[in-house]
Amino acid sequence: MKLLKRVLLLLLIVIGVVIYLNYPKLNIISGYAAKNMASGVYVAHRSAASMNQYDNSAPLIELASTKVNKTESSAASTVYGLMERKAVYRDGLGAVLINDDYDPEALKIRPRRNQPIDTLPYPFGQAEPVDTIFSEVDMDLINKAVAMAFAEPETQKTRTLLILYKGHLLAEKYIDGFDKDTPILGWSMTKSVLATYYGILEHQGKLEMDWPAPIVEWKDDERKDITLDHLLRMQSGLAWEEDYTGISDVTRMLFLDSDMTVAQKNKEAIAEPTEIWNYSSGTTNLLSGILRQQFRSHQEYLDFPYASLIDKIGMYSMVMEADIAGNYVGSSYAWANTRDWARFGQLYLNKGNWNGEQLFDSTWVDYITTPTAHSNGTYGAHFWLNAEGKYPDVPKDLFSCNGFEGQYVFMIPSKDLVVVRTGLAEEPYFDVNGVLSNIVKALP
Structure with a gap:
């Protein structure tokens, strides 16, 4: 029984050390997952399921659980319920990880864009590319x-x-x-x-x-x-x-x-x-x-x-x-x-x-x-x-x-x-x- 208690105590100490050493990394893991998810959904117009299955399935990042809130155009992630991070989408400026410094009212301006549609074929214009055959190309x-x-x-x-x-x-x-x-x-x-x-x-x-x-x-x-x-x-x-x-x-x-x-x-x-x-x-x-x-x-x-x-x-x-x-x-x-x-x-x-x-x-x-x-x-x-x-x-x-x-x-x-x-x-x-x-x- 004493041996078992010692083993359990040692195991708890090891677990405690692992948590202590890796806890700060959870901030990075959940931050990466939340930011990647928000950008993927609101900038790239991908589904949350696709982002979770592929882009957020990398080593360590896969530990994060990430959910999307479409009402507020945001995504939030935790690692086993710990260290929640949130990213919000701002039209024209993309997604951003927020913290205590974030004030949604502080940055109201957005980049102004000019996107005329022309008749030039791609890549020099917006029309479809011209079918071209190069006899010298194999x-x-x-x-x-x-x-x-x-x-x-x-x-x-x-x-x-x-x-x-x-x-x-x-x-x-x-x-x-x-x-x-x-x-x-x-x-x-x-x-x-x-x-x-x-x-x-x-x-x-x-x-x-x-x-x-x-x-x-x-x-x-x-x-x-x-x-x-x-x-x-x-x-x-x-x-x-x-x-x-x-x-x-x-x-x-x-x-x-x-x-x-x-x-x-x-x-x-x-x-x-x-x-x-x-x-x-x-x-x-x-x-x-x-x-x-x-x-x-x-x-x-x-x-x-x-x-x-x-x-x-x-x-x-x-x-x-x-x-x-x-x-x-x-x-x-x-x-x-x-x-x-x-x-x-x-x-x-x-x-x-x-x-x-x-x-x-x-x-x-x-x-x-x-x-x-x-x-x-x-x-x-x-x-x-x-x-x-x-x-x-x-x-x-x-x-x-x-x-x-x-x-x-x-x-x-x-x-x-x-x-x-x-x-x-x-x-x-x-x-x-x-x-x-x-x-x-x-x-x-």
Whole structure:
């Protein structure tokens, strides 16, 4: 009996320690589930059942129980009844996790959008794409590549694939429950969109990449020499922990902070600018805050992404979600359907020109595709690169927008090619090199 009591006591101690160590993580788990659910239902117009079955079934996240309240456009999650988190949907600004700082009356303005319907065929307009036959393209290989991307649905988890060649729709495929109109969360593909606003402002003569970051708190310390270029290249030298497996800088920012632009700003310098490369979602949200400083009013800031880029190139499905303070979460939270993500890639293949209008300088593409020191040729300025052959059977001029769980917009200028793939799994489960190499082989 004494032995049994000791075993039970030991077991209780172990359980207590496990709960103590993991209880704070419940905040992140329920926060992720609630935010993902609210965005999926109200931005992407997916069913709550589908979101629970697929998107919220990831390890640990599956522990959350999430319910939708359509009366108040919200979603709430708990983990075994503990640590409830709630996310609410705001038209035009997407879903946001709320906390004690949230005041539903504080942010009444919304981004103004202009979405004229034209007669130009996709991707340059809103009409259906023109059927085009390219005699030089091996469609058997194209079809083989598409089939390869969907061959193992349980592990690859590909949802959509689209191929543009010479500005024409060559192929597209969607799994059941998704189609050309279904918005997809880009996760960190959003970083590339955020960076593009800087290219647009540079083209308009309103800022330069070598300007010091306009952060008052840095002006009298070792951070004063950090430039916009250093931030866009993730080489500011600031401390940051990008770890999604537990409580870290990035998970605290995304699931606890009311103002996501300050997390990176408050970090100390651990190296001189350019000495290290450190991928940081906090840096992108800091850039979103700096972007806001460029405008006289909050309304102008909210309008700018749509007026200067998103609606300008017909990405009408795109929604940039904002935090409680009304800052765009440039690190992670842009939604758009697959065709609209491809429009963004086509804009970059066109070196910033869209139907005759130059949105950013052609040299901006050279800038964002120039490899950043210490990134092993994999990173430019908020875009990923193949400069040193990460994908060995794909041209080295490939550059891309990459997002969590295998969201990709690939651009290969030498092949006049854009490939968009979305899903719930990335490498090694999804063979990027294999799929892209088959597509490339099909082209002259």
